Amino acid sequence: MTFHKIFLFDFDGVIVDGMEEYWHSSLLTCEKFLNSPNITVDQKLYKKVPNTFKEIRPWVKYGWEMVLITHEIIKKENPLNNLNKDDYINQYQKNCQRILKENYWLAEDLQKKLDKTREYQIEKDFEKWVNLHNPFFEVVKFLEELKKRKIITGIITTKGKIFAEKILKKLNIFPEFIFGYESGTKIKIAEKLSQTYEILGFIEDRKKTLIEIKQNSKTSHIPCFLADWGYLKKSDRYNLNNGIELLTLENLEQIVAI
Numbered sequence: 001m002t003f004h005k006i007f008l009f010d011f012d013g014v015i016v017d018g019m020e021e022y023w024h025s026s027l028l029t030c031e032k033f034l035n036s037p038n039i040t041v042d043q044k045l046y047k048k049v050p051n052t053f054k055e056i057r058p059w060v061k062y063g064w065e066m067v068l069i070t071h072e073i074i075k076k077e078n079p080l081n082n083l084n085k086d087d088y089i090n091q092y093q094k095n096c097q098r099i100l101k102e103n104y105w106l107a108e109d110l111q112k113k114l115d116k117t118r119e120y121q122i123e124k125d126f127e128k129w130v131n132l133h134n135p136f137f138e139v140v141k142f143l144e145e146l147k148k149r150k151i152i153t154g155i156i157t158t159k160g161k162i163f164a165e166k167i168l169k170k171l172n173i174f175p176e177f178i179f180g181y182e183s184g185t186k187i188k189i190a191e192k193l194s195q196t197y198e199i200l201g202f203i204e205d206r207k208k209t210l211i212e213i214k215q216n217s218k219t220s221h222i223p224c225f226l227a228d229w230g231y232l233k234k235s236d237r238y239n240l241n242n243g244i245e246l247l248t249l250e251n252l253e254q255i256v257a258i
């Protein structure tokens with residue numbers, strides 16, 4: 001039996017740089033739906049993505065964390081800034097959980113609010129929203145190349161599927177599969193796909209996810225590539241083991257040769 005070939009991609013930080021959109025949508029969520037007494041949203045805040053936000057992005061796994069971090073950055077008292085950023089990062093998960101608790105928030109609620117903000121923007125001015133995403137054109141080209149070679153493509157993202165789909169459509173990319181956070185964990189999705197497809201590779205910018213894939217006996221055979229152009233922690237580039245390869249945009253073409 002021959003398996004169809006498939007190539008897998010993460011979305012944010014791999015196909016598009018969504019930094020401007022994350023900040024914009026998280027801030028708008030804070031302004032419109034969060035109802036927090038600890039913040040006031042000055043319109044000037046929309047103009048520039050703060051460095052603290054950019055620097056914390058590599059630690060983010062789910063969208064709701066960005067809303068929470070934005071709230072901490074714009075807080076009137078004891079905001080999260082460059083001076084205390086490292087303390088936050090060092091206990092990233094713990095800090096996110098603590099802030100959820102302090103504010104009586106639920107992660108799922110924050111995620112719903114963020115999704116609602118995106119829906120609101122799409123309805124109001126789709127072009128403006130979609131243009132907040134900057135595609136990595138080398139990756140777009142690579143996706144086209146795979147299509148030419150009749151290799152199936154699948155995108156696995158922690159974003160809502162509908163949002164990834166709209167951005168991809170705008171870029172003229174129509175993958176066979178798009179899995180959003182609704183579909184479960186990336187590792188489970190990869191596990192399932194590997195039962196019916198020959199997975200040629202998975203490009204992702206979250207090292208932890210790739211390590212998990214490599215440590216799972218059902219997915220350890222998948223060639224894993226860490227996207228050097230994505231949201232990486234400084235330390236991510238070092239001590240790559242378990243057969244995870246660091247991939248640059250320039251090197252993308254070489255893996256087409258497969």
Ligand SMILES: [Mg+2]
Pocket residue numbers: 010011012013014204205206230
């Ligand atoms: Mg990513």
